[in-house]
Amino acid sequence: MSSYPETVAGIATALAKGEFSSVEITRHYLDRIAAHDSRLNSYITVCEEHSLNQAAAADAMLKSKDAGPLTGVPYAHKDIFCTKGIKTSCGSRMLDNFVAPYSATVSERLDAASMVLLGKTNMDEFAMGSSNETSYFGPVTNPWREGAVPGGSSGGSAAAVAARLAPGATGTDTGGSIRQPAALCGISGLKPTYGRVSRFGLIAFASSLDQGGPMATTAEDLALLLNVMAGFDNKDSTSVDRPDEDYTRSLREPAAGLRVGIPKQFFSADLDADVAAPIRSAISELETMGAICTEIDLKHMDLSIPAYYVISSAECSSNLSRYDGVRFGHRCDDPRDIEDMYRRSRSEGFGVETQRRILVGTYALSSGYYDAYYQKAQQIRRLIRDEFKNALENVDAILGPTSPTTAFTMGQKSDDPVAMYLSDIYTTAVNLAGLPAISIPVGFADGLPVGMQLIGNYFAEAKLLQIAHQYQNVTDWHQHSPSLDDGIE
Amino acid sequence: MEWQPVIGLEIHSQLATASKIFSAASTGYGAEPNTQASAVDLGLPGVLPVLNEKVVEMAVLFGLAIGATISNASIFARKNYFYPDLPKGYQISQYEEPIVAGGRIEIRLPDDHIKIIDVTRAHLEEDAGKSVHEDFDRSTGIDLNRAGTPLLEIVSEPQMHSAAEAVAYMRAMHQLVRYLGICDGNMQEGSFRCDANVSVRPLGESTLGTRTEIKNLNSFRFVERAIQFEIDRQIEVIENGGQIHQVTMLYDADRHETRTMRSKEDAHDYRYFPDPDLLPIEITDDYIQSMANSLPELPAQKRKRFVDEYALTSKDAEILCEDRGIADYFEQATAASSGNPRLCANWITGELFAALNASNLQIEASPVGPAALGVLVSRIADNTISGKIAKQIFETMWETGQDPDDVIAEQGLQQVTDDSAIANLVEQVLNDNPDQIEQYRAGKDKVFGFFVGQVMKLSQGKANPKQVNKLLKARLDN
Numbered sequence: 001m002s003s004y005p006e007t008v009a010g011i012a013t014a015l016a017k018g019e020f021s022s023v024e025i026t027r028h029y030l031d032r033i034a035a036h037d038s039r040l041n042s043y044i045t046v047c048e049e050h051s052l053n054q055a056a057a058a059d060a061m062l063k064s065k066d067a068g069p070l071t072g073v074p075y076a077h078k079d080i081f082c083t084k085g086i087k088t089s090c091g092s093r094m095l096d097n098f099v100a101p102y103s104a105t106v107s108e109r110l111d112a113a114s115m116v117l118l119g120k121t122n123m124d125e126f127a128m129g130s131s132n133e134t135s136y137f138g139p140v141t142n143p144w145r146e147g148a149v150p151g152g153s154s155g156g157s158a159a160a161v162a163a164r165l166a167p168g169a170t171g172t173d174t175g176g177s178i179r180q181p182a183a184l185c186g187i188s189g190l191k192p193t194y195g196r197v198s199r200f201g202l203i204a205f206a207s208s209l210d211q212g213g214p215m216a217t218t219a220e221d222l223a224l225l226l227n228v229m230a231g232f233d234n235k236d237s238t239s240v241d242r243p244d245e246d247y248t249r250s251l252r253e254p255a256a257g258l259r260v261g262i263p264k265q266f267f268s269a270d271l272d273a274d275v276a277a278p279i280r281s282a283i284s285e286l287e288t289m290g291a292i293c294t295e296i297d298l299k300h301m302d303l304s305i306p307a308y309y310v311i312s313s314a315e316c317s318s319n320l321s322r323y324d325g326v327r328f329g330h331r332c333d334d335p336r337d338i339e340d341m342y343r344r345s346r347s348e349g350f351g352v353e354t355q356r357r358i359l360v361g362t363y364a365l366s367s368g369y370y371d372a373y374y375q376k377a378q379q380i381r382r383l384i385r386d387e388f389k390n391a392l393e394n395v396d397a398i399l400g401p402t403s404p405t406t407a408f409t410m411g412q413k414s415d416d417p418v419a420m421y422l423s424d425i426y427t428t429a430v431n432l433a434g435l436p437a438i439s440i441p442v443g444f445a446d447g448l449p450v451g452m453q454l455i456g457n458y459f460a461e462a463k464l465l466q467i468a469h470q471y472q473n474v475t476d477w478h479q480h481s482p483s484l485d486d487g488i489e
Numbered sequence: 490m491e492w493q494p495v496i497g498l499e500i501h502s503q504l505a506t507a508s509k510i511f512s513a514a515s516t517g518y519g520a521e522p523n524t525q526a527s528a529v530d531l532g533l534p535g536v537l538p539v540l541n542e543k544v545v546e547m548a549v550l551f552g553l554a555i556g557a558t559i560s561n562a563s564i565f566a567r568k569n570y571f572y573p574d575l576p577k578g579y580q581i582s583q584y585e586e587p588i589v590a591g592g593r594i595e596i597r598l599p600d601d602h603i604k605i606i607d608v609t610r611a612h613l614e615e616d617a618g619k620s621v622h623e624d625f626d627r628s629t630g631i632d633l634n635r636a637g638t639p640l641l642e643i644v645s646e647p648q649m650h651s652a653a654e655a656v657a658y659m660r661a662m663h664q665l666v667r668y669l670g671i672c673d674g675n676m677q678e679g680s681f682r683c684d685a686n687v688s689v690r691p692l693g694e695s696t697l698g699t700r701t702e703i704k705n706l707n708s709f710r711f712v713e714r715a716i717q718f719e720i721d722r723q724i725e726v727i728e729n730g731g732q733i734h735q736v737t738m739l740y741d742a743d744r745h746e747t748r749t750m751r752s753k754e755d756a757h758d759y760r761y762f763p764d765p766d767l768l769p770i771e772i773t774d775d776y777i778q779s780m781a782n783s784l785p786e787l788p789a790q791k792r793k794r795f796v797d798e799y800a801l802t803s804k805d806a807e808i809l810c811e812d813r814g815i816a817d818y819f820e821q822a823t824a825a826s827s828g829n830p831r832l833c834a835n836w837i838t839g840e841l842f843a844a845l846n847a848s849n850l851q852i853e854a855s856p857v858g859p860a861a862l863g864v865l866v867s868r869i870a871d872n873t874i875s876g877k878i879a880k881q882i883f884e885t886m887w888e889t890g891q892d893p894d895d896v897i898a899e900q901g902l903q904q905v906t907d908d909s910a911i912a913n914l915v916e917q918v919l920n921d922n923p924d925q926i927e928q929y930r931a932g933k934d935k936v937f938g939f940f941v942g943q944v945m946k947l948s949q950g951k952a953n954p955k956q957v958n959k960l961l962k963a964r965l966d967n
Contacts, residue, residue: 082534082535098534100534101528101533102528102533199537200536200537201535202535203534203535204535204766208765234539235539236537237540237766237768238765317760318760320578321577322533322577323534326573326576326631327531327532327576327631328531338629342571362760365762366758366760
């Protein structure tokens with residue numbers, strides 16, 4: 001390893017002090033990507049020239065004392081956020097040729113903060129997957145173990161941060177796509193309250209569930225990145241109009257006296273015993289810190305997976321209709337007529353899992369099935385939301401595992417969609433309710449990282465970050481990094 | 490057997506906003522293809538719709554004008570189907586909770602009877618783009634300028650029983666949306682068009698027959714002809730022992746026939762569901778009240794007021810209220826006419842309309858403004874000029890834009906009303922025509938008209954004809 005700091009906060013401080021330049025630190029990450037990423041495959045696009053230009057501009061700002069808190073800090077951007085002039089593929093052959101003529105609001109905010117874009121990270125196709133195996137650009141290797149998945153859909157971002165190929169990254173979370181890969185790669189990840197981070201320019205999977213958020217090694221870094229990403233956007237009608245806040249403000253407040261609810265449903269037979277153990281240790285640690293942990297009951301949790309897969313697939317079936325080969329994206333060769341063009345462009349452009357979700361969603365919305373599936377799923381969604389609301393009246397956060405297992409082996413679940421969907425057993429309910437949640441590393445099971453999830457009330461991101469930061473102050477799981485035993489340092 | 494046609498219309502009224510319903514692109518008509526289509530209109534990945542609040546205002550105005558219920562939380566839904574000129578693969582429309590529910594409108598039938606037609610609902614939606622088949626060899630061009638143009642779809646109950654009633658309903662709606670200023674009503678440009686649902690049943694039967702839907706009718710004439718054709722076709726099919734199938738049809742104006750576009754079996758399953766990108770449109774009662782206060786006077790109210798206030802015939806009131814611009818012109822002219830509304834009405838529907846027609850102008854562009862016409866009318870009424878001279882003055886005003894009083898003064902067209910001056914003229918004519926005096930006195934009364942004509946001619950038309958008559962009579966009969 002080099003002598004550079006590995007956190008967003010550390011790099012920002014050093015840049016401000018002039019210990020090294022943005023160009024130097026950017027070059028450092030570009031070199032690491034060049035050295036390790038042909039094996040990890042965490043990036044789809046690395047935009048070296050663009051990165052170095054941004055870094056040089058940031059250095060000029062740093063010199064003229066015109067800099068913001070994260071000026072010149074490099075980051076990796078999930079390839080689902082549109083970036084003007086740089087390919088945005090969404091992990092799909094369908095958009096392998098797509099360069100948006102606009103930037104996502106999140107991209108604009110990161111640019112406005114003068115952060116340095118290293119590249120666009122790999123992901124499950126259209127964010128549909130829990131293993132990053134559905135990407136058209138190939139699977140991502142979990143840096144902790146060759147042949148293990150990094151989780152998904154933000155698997156590229158998680159692997160890049162874990163392997164220190166970026167100090168921080170963006171992700172999106174529709175049913176766990178930030179938290180689950182963060183857990184499987186041993187990093188921290190935050191899914192904000194629905195409506196807190198603009199969805200404009202974020203390529204839609206399931207509009208009522210999608211939410212962008214930060215991924216990094218520490219809770220403090222998540223807070224710094226969220227400060228840049230979050231905020232009201234009038235280009236997104238579901239964006240919530242409330243004042244910006246400083247998510248670092250309460251990081252240093254002690255966790256003593258905070259009430260933490262532990263749903264017994266989160267520790268059922270579905271949970272691997274060796275995953276449960278580090279989480280129970282973390283609970284003890286929190287209690288030592290003065291947090292008050294109590295068992296709570298969330299009866300409807302078992303309904304969340306079916307409700308989630310109906311709603312997300314229904315929305316995806318409609319959101320993905322625009323990929324018809326007419327105006328942009330993949331178009332088949334020599335279409336005979338419009339019907340043939342639709343059929344072949346979509347069959348060629350979309351992978352198997354994406355096609356499966358489109359079919360499921362189309363079915364769920366069809367005349368005669370709508371009430372039994374979509375409507376019923378919406379009712380369950382209301383039940384789950386109400387249950388969380390009630391629970392969060394009595395506790396500051398709800399705690400549990402992020403994923404029922406550690407990183408599984410590539411190919412292990414890719415032929416069994418239901419087994420794959422069950423990876424999201426602890427995460428999807430949070431999206432259905434629209435709540436914020438964080439995943440932080442709390443230990444290892446058989447050499448693979450274990451993540452713990454904390455779910456907060458609406459717009460209580462600062463409180464989740466505070467608990468996570470306080471925990472990270474007294475533990476060092478977040479500092480563990482995989483040795484990239486490919487002989488390259 | 491006697492048959493009763495049953496007709497319901499779905500009118501698509503393009504709302505007169507400057508920008509589109511969910512994007513900032515212009516709604517202007519006639520631009521180069523795809524120059525008015527933003528990333529949102531193109532349905533590019535990641536873009537999101539943001540509601541143009543102006544369309545809500547317009548829909549609420551419309552709802553209030555037909556006495557409908559305005560929904561406090563109406564919902565946008567996605568109507569999913571694939572079509573090359575439908576960029577997102579779905580149309581944003583409203584399904585379960587439309588912004589306007591119920592309401593009614595008064596229509597005037599050809600026999601002058603008034604009928605009330607109930608409106609089922611009116612909802613907001615975006616228009617699709619246009620497929621262009623000309624100019625492309627064995628392929629289709631797509632123009633997305635129209636994609637995202639705001640529409641108010643107004644759905645009637647099936648309460649019309651003839652093609653003429655359907656046209657009367659469409660005309661009443663056309664008039665209403667223009668009165669409200671929410672639609673320019675331009676049918677050639679497609680700003681106001683309809684789909685017609687047509688069925689027939691034996692007279693006296695209460696259940697409806699199987700209906701067919703005729704798509705995209707964009708003139709009153711086409712509505713009338715297409716519906717009539719379809720009614721006749723259906724009756725013929727049934728009377729020949731056939732069955733009507735539920736199909737969607739197109740009207741071919743060139744061949745004057747309806748043609749099947751797709752059958753029920755091919756009907757789309759639109760898979761409507763609430764659009765997760767848009768929040769419900771929340772409308773408070775205070776907002777509805779403020780809109781109600783800003784509602785302009787509507788055609789039916791105006792017609793009644795014109796009869797009551799200006800003592801117009803109901804025919805004149807109807808003609809003048811056809812268009813808000815004409816009604817406003819009439820009221821401004823009347824205000825300048827020293828209290829002569831009926832004479833103003835005659836002049837507007839007579840001379841002015843003829844001149845506008847001849848020059849193909851809208852009333853707003855008339856070279857003779859309402860105040861000038863009102864003054865002209867007042868000069869007729871106070872005998873400054875005769876009606877005949879007034880027409881001559883009107884022509885000058887039309888050509889030069891001059892004020893009527895200036896034309897009268899400049900050309901010396903003021904009517905001669907001085908008895909002695911007229912008596913002199915009479916004297917002169919009698920002196921010049923001794924033979925005719927003989928004829929008159931011998932009992933040939935018709936010669937009287939000759940004398941009047943001669944006096945008028947001598948006065949260059951300016952003598953007051955009534956006085957000429959009186960003085961001639963007095964002079965000849967003594």
